[in-house]
Amino acid sequence: MAEAAKTRLRILVVEDDEGIRDGLAEFLSDLAAVRAVGGAREAREAMLEEAFDVIFTDLRIGGEMEAGREVIDAARRLGAAVVLMSGASGREIDGALGCARADAILTKPFDLDEVERVLAGCVGRRAG
Numbered sequence: 001m002a003e004a005a006k007t008r009l010r011i012l013v014v015e016d017d018e019g020i021r022d023g024l025a026e027f028l029s030d031l032a033a034v035r036a037v038g039g040a041r042e043a044r045e046a047m048l049e050e051a052f053d054v055i056f057t058d059l060r061i062g063g064e065m066e067a068g069r070e071v072i073d074a075a076r077r078l079g080a081a082v083v084l085m086s087g088a089s090g091r092e093i094d095g096a097l098g099c100a101r102a103d104a105i106l107t108k109p110f111d112l113d114e115v116e117r118v119l120a121g122c123v124g125r126r127a128g
Contacts, residue, residue: 040067059086
């Protein structure tokens with residue numbers, strides 16, 4: 001991604017696993033301005049404090065699928081693209097999300113090339 005895009009693109013990472021959160025945030029920080037939080041409450045607060053273009057969120061935050069759905073719903077209300085990260089099966093994800101939808105799903109474990117492709121897709125759809 002171009003350096004100019006880095007100054008404009010804002011990403012929020014919501015993940016309760018510190019290793020995944022820190023690793024993903026570090027990788028994404030080369031591509032965009034990144035803020036990383038460990039819980040749904042912190043994510044909602046962050047979304048009130050600043051605008052994000054893309055939100056990477058875990059489905060189960062603190063073991064609760066409802067927390068991930070709350071983050072997705074809040075992101076949608078604010079117009080952000082949503083990338084769902086989960087180790088759950090497709091059926092579990094569909095059941096947990098109900099009518100809420102993500103722009104992309106990263107199945108754990110995922111690799112950084114996949115993260116970059118998904119991010120590029122989200123940015124491309126928003127620009128198009």
